[in-house]
Amino acid sequence: MLFADRTDAGRRLARSLSWLRGTDVVVxxxxxxxxxxxxEVARELRAPLDVIVVRKLGVPFQPEYGFGAIGEGGARIVxxxxxxxxxxxxxxxxxxxxxxxxxxxxxxxRLRGGRxxxxxxxxxxxVIDDAIxxxxxxxxxxxxxxxxxxxxxxxxxxxxxxGAVAALRRDADEVICLHTVPATRGVxxxxxxxxxxxxxxxxxxxxxxxxxxDPGDAAPDPVEVTMDADGVQLPGTLVIPPRTTGxxxxxxxxxxxRRSPRHHFVxxxxxxxxxxxxxxxxxxxxxxxxxxCVFDVAxxxxxxxxxxxxxxxxxxxxxxxxxxxxxxxxxxxxxAATTDAPRLPVTAIVSLGGRPxxxxxxxxxxxxxxxxxxxxxxxxxxxxxxxARTQLKCESRLAVVPGATHMCDEPGALGQVTDLASGWxxxxxxxxSNITAAA
Numbered sequence: 001m002l003f004a005d006r007t008d009a010g011r012r013l014a015r016s017l018s019w020l021r022g023t024d025v026v027v028x029x030x031x032x033x034x035x036x037x038x039x040e041v042a043r044e045l046r047a048p049l050d051v052i053v054v055r056k057l058g059v060p061f062q063p064e065y066g067f068g069a070i071g072e073g074g075a076r077i078v079x080x081x082x083x084x085x086x087x088x089x090x091x092x093x094x095x096x097x098x099x100x101x102x103x104x105x106x107x108x109x110r111l112r113g114g115r116x117x118x119x120x121x122x123x124x125x126x127v128i129d130d131a132i133x134x135x136x137x138x139x140x141x142x143x144x145x146x147x148x149x150x151x152x153x154x155x156x157x158x159x160x161x162x163g164a165v166a167a168l169r170r171d172a173d174e175v176i177c178l179h180t181v182p183a184t185r186g187v188x189x190x191x192x193x194x195x196x197x198x199x200x201x202x203x204x205x206x207x208x209x210x211x212x213x214d215p216g217d218a219a220p221d222p223v224e225v226t227m228d229a230d231g232v233q234l235p236g237t238l239v240i241p242p243r244t245t246g247x248x249x250x251x252x253x254x255x256x257x258r259r260s261p262r263h264h265f266v267x268x269x270x271x272x273x274x275x276x277x278x279x280x281x282x283x284x285x286x287x288x289x290x291x292x293c294v295f296d297v298a299x300x301x302x303x304x305x306x307x308x309x310x311x312x313x314x315x316x317x318x319x320x321x322x323x324x325x326x327x328x329x330x331x332x333x334x335x336a337a338t339t340d341a342p343r344l345p346v347t348a349i350v351s352l353g354g355r356p357x358x359x360x361x362x363x364x365x366x367x368x369x370x371x372x373x374x375x376x377x378x379x380x381x382x383x384x385x386x387x388a389r390t391q392l393k394c395e396s397r398l399a400v401v402p403g404a405t406h407m408c409d410e411p412g413a414l415g416q417v418t419d420l421a422s423g424w425x426x427x428x429x430x431x432x433s434n435i436t437a438a439a
Contacts (some may be wrong), residue, residue: 002159002179005193006033006130008070009158010040013178014149015127018158020126021045026118026150028052029206030129031111031199037158039127039205045126050118051206053108053129054140055100057093059086067093069140070100072108074401074416075147077140105412110199111206121149121273121415121426123246131187132160132177135168138364142171145371147419149273154338159190227280229306234312236280236307239271240316246347246429247276247311247420251304257281263409264413269418275425276320280307282333282438290411296339296360300333305341308369312345323348323425327407348428353381353406356388363391370396371424373417375404378406397424 003009009062026048029125035051042049056073059082068078076097081277083093125145132138138155145153155168156176161183169175181190188194227234237258240247249265267277282303287293290394304324311317322345326334331354338346339362349370353430356363356372370392374382383399387396399420404413 001188001192001212003192005071005191006036007040008076009130009178009191010037010128010163010273011044012156013037013156013158013176014237015128016043016176016178017041017045019316020124020154023124024122024125025154026050026120027126027128028141028145029105030054030201031128031197032202033131034129034203035197035205037130041126047126048118048169049206051108051111051202052125052141052144053104053111054137054144055107056137057096057100059088060092060096066134066136069136070104071144072099072104072419073226074419075140075143076402079136079138100156104173107199111203117148118270119149119273120145121275122151122430123149124154125150127153127155127172129155129157131190132157132164132168133183135163135164135188138168139171142168143432148421149422151430153428159187161187163276173224181391184368201335201365201376210409218407225240225278227310228308229282229310232284232303234280234282234284234303234307236278238278238317239267240276240277240320241271241274244274244276246318246323246425247278247317248325248350248425249278249280249307249311250282251282251324251326251330251333253326253330253355254277257288258328262409263327265414266418266421268427269415270325270422273422273426275422275429276317278307278311282307282330295329295358297329297332297336300329303339303341304333305344308337308344321345321347321429323350323429325350325352325421326354327352329354329355330357335359335370336362337367343366347431348425350424351385352377352408352417352421354385355381355390357384357390363388366392366394369394369424369428371420372396372398373408373420374398374399374400375408375413376405376408377404381406398420 027042029035056066057068059065067082127141142153154174155172156272159179160177165177221236225236324334331351351374372385374385
């Protein structure tokens with residue numbers, strides 16, 4: 001026996017992590033067993049406490065043996081070796097994932113109680129569990145933390161199987177384990193009391209942490225602004241949270257506007273992550289009725305360039321790094337704007353259901369890091385984005401939202417889009433901040 005119980009383990013682990021006190025760390029507990037351990041760590045570090053919810057995918061005839069894991073925001077890990085070893089079929093894998101997805105959503109609702117997650121954008125995520133046996137849940141937690149914008153991920157546990165801890169170092173920036181033990185003995189055997197933690201116990205420990213955990217203040221009320229684009233007045237809705245590290249300009253596609261509930265959903269998520277947002281109509285009301293204007297990428301790009309320069313001329317936004325979130329033809333305009341005006345101070349681009357075919361051969365000229373997001377069921381646009389990815393020479397990634405159609409309107413899909421966008425912007429805004437600080 002190494003530890004009397006999880007509280008004892010948490011106190012000992014906290015002492016080994018005292019060097020993190022005073023840093024921008026957020027403590028994330030893997031429920032439920034990790035919560036008592038993480039609670040002690042958060043108290044010692046005086047850091048925000050939240051949960052990071054993942055569910056192990058167990059082999060049907062041996063549920064304790066995981067072949068993978070899923071996490072909030074659509075994170076998914078499958079160990080192909082275990083799948084082959086267990087002889088699992090696609091149907092068995094899909095059934096296990098569907099079953100655990102329901103349980104994940106239920107557990108998340110019980111533990112968070114409807115409260116928004118603590119922002120990880122630009123912060124160090126300290127993932128805590130009571131033990132590591134196979135490491136699959138911790139790997140999924142690392143993926144979720146990065147998707148939510150963490151700039152660094154540390155996994156810390158009191159005890160873990162030697163091989164699993166070593167393998168986890170490929171997924172985390174750092175792994176801290178007080179005691180590594182042989183995998184032949186269950187990790188729970190190293191505790192005097194390893195009884196199951198109930199939802200009520202976990203919620204009681206998380207309540208104060210979640211209530212006080214707020215790395216960024218709540219976003220202020222939106223401000224309506226008007227921007228001049230070569231004599232055309234463009235209306236916009238601007239939100240700038242305190243201590244924001246970046247500002248995302250939305251460029252919508254045809255048939256949409258800055259009033260779109262979809263855009264407001266994503267913008268609200270970015271605001272919670274600490275980013276400013278500007279929802280803007282790049283066309284006038286009359287121009288919106290003209291098909292020629294709606295699909296005029298050069299015109300849209302010129303307007304977006306004018307908006308970006310307007311932000312650079314305002315005292316409140318001049319020093320804030322800018323990113324683009326483009327949808328449909330708006331995504332094509334975002335790409336075109338950075339190639340038409342290569343000195344435009346744009347740090348990152350996120351494209352949702354974008355039309356890269358509308359920018360022709362200019363994809364190879366893009367220098368701004370670009371994340372392409374497409375729905376898995378939106379075959380035509382997914383194909384366009386797959387081809388576009390091969391033409392991009394800049395840092396890029398194609399993220400597919402499983403089962404989602406063109407605008408990701410399926411339950412949970414837009415939340416995955418928000419997490420993907422938040423993570424991409426957080427990484428590149430943080431990189432720009434580091435460059436600026438070094439200069």
